[in-house]
Amino acid sequence: MSGVLLKLTGVRKRFGAVRVLEGASLEARAGEVHAVLGENGAGKSTLMRILAGVISADAGQVTLDGRAVSLGSPSAAVAAGIRTVFQDLSVIPQLTVADNLLYGSETSARGLVLRRRRQELARKLLDGFGLGRIDTAAPVSELGLGDRQLLEVVKALRKSPRVLILDEATSALSATDSAWVLAQGRAAAAAGAAVLLITHRLHEVRATADRITVLRSGVDVLNGTVDELEDDALITAMLGRRAEVLYPSRVPPSAEDVLKVVGLVAQGLPGPIDLQVNRGEILGVGGLQGQGQRELLMALAGAQPWAGGVATLLGAAYAPRSPREALRRGVAYVPEDRQREGLFLGHSVQSNITISGLGSFVRHGLLDARAELRAAQDAAARVGISHDRLSARASTMSGGNQQKVVLAKALLGEPAVLLLHDCTRGVDVGTKAEIFELMSRIAAAGTAILFYSSDLSELVHVCDRVAVIAEGRLGAVISRDELTEDAILRVAVRLTAGSHGRVAA
Amino acid sequence: MSSSAPTRRLPRLGVAMPQRLSWNSALTAAILLALIIIDLSIQPALANLTQIGLLVETAMPLVMVSVAQTLIVLVGGIDLSVGGMFVVANAVTVVWVGGGGGAHQLLIVAAFAVGIAMGTLNGLLVTGLGFQPFIATLGTWTIYNGIALTILPTDGGTPPPFLSNFMVATVFGVPTSIVMLVVVFLAWRCLRATRFGGRIYAVGADEERARLNGTSVRRVKLAVYGLAGLCAAIGGIYAAGADVSGTPTAGDAYILMSVAVVVIGGTSLRGGEGGVGVTLMGAMALTLINDIVDALNLNTWVSVAASASLLLVMVAGRTLVEAQLRQRRRR
Amino acid sequence: MKQVGSWIRGRLGVASSYALCAVLFVIGAIHSPGFASASNIRQMLVFASFVGFAALGQTLVIIAGGLDLTVPWLMAFGGIELSRLAAGGMPAVPAIALVVAIGAIIGLINGVGVTWLRIAPIVMTLAMGGLVQAFLLAVGELQSTGDQVPAVAVHLASNRVGPFPVVAIVWLGFAVAAGIVLSRSAFGRRLYAVGANDTVAWLSGVNVALIRILTYTISGAMTTFGGVVLAGYVGTTYLDIGGPYLFTSIAAVIIGGASILGGSGSYWGTVAGALTLTVLSSLLPLFQLSNAGLEIVYGVVILIGVWLASTGHRLLGRLWRRGLALPDNMQGGAGDVSA
Incomplete structure (x- = not known):
């Protein structure tokens, strides 16, 4: 039995008015893998970022080997022997693989010789981890997301750490890559x-961890060894209640097609894709991550040029050359990254909601402030944002509410087709349920919805049919009665067998 | 495991360099080479070390100011005060250092120090008070101009004797200007290979990630601003020697020209890409254009138009090549 | 009442720019009585309006996330080209219209380069400025200059309506129009959207390219117009006449509270910036400051002005509320001056 190496007591942190950690404690032992579980927003990532020195706690203590340590900066954390595999990666795309791996340990010497030496060092390092296939001279920007994640792990392990943090390090990886990362974690232990292992996948916890701590609303609510804790108990602890049905009831769609696509080809989407969405239907878009789903939705939203294919929207030819044209034709798009693609963070909620429909509020050349306010209030009411938040800055809203603002913006023009790109990612369970309810209502009112989600169970429960995309091609369209997670995965994997995609969810 | 997630990459010319940098510098080198050939064909007499040395001497103030600008641009900033730092060092050199017939030659150290101090002040405004680089240096630009005018109200003064000697000296028959150009280049290569050099690129490419990697972005930037101040000051000191006099109003012309040189060379204004090497080529290219226009006895406007056109052509050309590369990479 | 409070709070940045201007003015008035005389105020208004014309387009361009460095050359172009056309026998009014139209086209080219060719604004406008400069040099070298500035431009710059200079009234008209367009029109709102985040704006159906091109076009036209009026005031034209306006047009915009990164700012703020810069440059000679001292104070005031317009006013407000007791957590960094 090894002793406690890392101990966190009473850690508190708030961002503005939002209290993220309210006295969380954690004890991790040397030689063990310690899983930290919790819902989105439970405070796991904040706790890990405090340990990594990225942010500092408002209160609480961190001790390492019984001695208090101050983690004021990432370098202080590194100096203390705490290494982190960051969720949003710390490798710098513009630098080469070798430069990234050896970052901070360059030694001064003469140009070419040095560069070759660095390549050798990096080569040796990667070979040691069985990653000989990665070119050390390539800029990281040329690597796939998965390989970047693996580099991140190698970087963290390079100087054998005392504390290793794997913060959702496997969430973007294929099963084999995930297994490799987890094996590295075990080896480090x-x-x-x-x-410290943060993951959403219980089976990874069961396979890898020795001990578990569950966080809920910024406090540790449960801990024990893997063997003591049943799945049910874990889920109850995470949710604070039994998981209840999250999904709304659905009204069956009509057979009248709203959008029909034949032979769509675009960059990153070799296709050809044939699709049809009917009035009131929610058509899921599924498959492994990064198989062309983004490109498909972007092309339909006019944000990506078409290389081929024809489409009809409500009976008329449809080939949008810009998002503006798509919006004018009644196709609204909710992009993947709400902070970078969906919102003007510094502007008010109202300006965010009405930006696409400004033309309709113009009277005598100027904006009719009252008409704009009314429209914004209507849209906000539909998604469940209270009117007094309309003048707040978008940046002050929580993640879930920000997503609602993006949805309100898309709904403002009463779209005939709504394209949703993973609009429930990083959103808390309550808001998720609200969003599904909203989708169901919009569909019942006659809107056709294309819904891409990285979470298979969402697709299964929310959609009428699911189109599975693999390697930019349409694998199959699975109908309602055959719709299971298993069925989606089967199509996705069979199509990409031997071609190394990444499993979603 | 090893079968997973294939990496797509371009065919590579060399092994060591990222592709982008090599075509980028090749383009700049090609333009420079073309200009050299044109200039030599117009004035064959130019093909000797003394003549080349004189040409490099003409270019050197611009070279040093552009090196300063490059450093700032590499960390994602822009420096409008390079001209101000240039003239302060210029004035200090001809008044304090050169004054008294060269009795205080050691004060040259002060001229360097003043440059570092001014650069560091810029850095403090940017990293300490959170000013945007453009704004901070917009303010210090005119402050430094004012300081220069206080030290040296009108054109005049005398550079210290050793500086004048330095101008005409040779090292194994090679004029000092050429030696200095080579030294600047080698100094850069060494710096690039150090830990600090790597950090400059990391900070310029992505500050947040550089921070995650344990780099103090503030400290790196502060050091870079200080170093840029030193480079701009060296430019001013050199100009004092070359002109055998000080000009407290000469700086403004260098500000936008240095930005043009940086861009023509191929350093990205977004930061993290490019370097001093290409800037040296860019500065020489602009100098050659002037030389060619002079040699042909053309009007001034021709050289201004040619410089502006070169700037546009290089930038537009790079944008197109980059777009092509990105497309090819996606396939 | 609560709404009034929030209205003021939302405009504290602009208000602090006017406050700075007022403080400088009061200092001048106390120091020398002539400073507050009608003729001096008129004089300053005229000078400020030149900055204001050059900075109007600059304001729009900066709000949309760009920058226009052609300003000094277009200012010179306005006067020189007008005189040239007039000397060639063209009536003054169509000549002014033509010159302003050419300025607009030059701005349009800037906009096209920035949006379609994706050239960085600094680089594109720098190169265009170089080409305009080359044109002016060529005109100067190939034919004699010193043409007369047409009387219309001279009148525009020096006549008065009652106690008010005509230029100042024209400027006020432009300011009101720009204020309404920015805050009340769809174009204005889209402009802020483009500057705040062009990807989001594009995905939200905003014609980003068109908006950007328009800002540069307006900037080209307005700056050239400013050059016409300036030439009318000076009575003659020369190549460097626009020199100071590169600096002042940008400084006025940022003292007025705009972020150089785009997405915020207002023309009324820029007006405050233009007034502040003008009051300052008339004030300093009263203190027997040499040209050198003037430049130094100029720079310091710009830094203070920007700081006030962005974070300073918040910090000062906090200090005020604490009864001027030093806040315990005030350390070196004053936070993020985002301008």
């Missing part, structure tokens, strides 16, 4: 490190 075997070498005497305390490993």
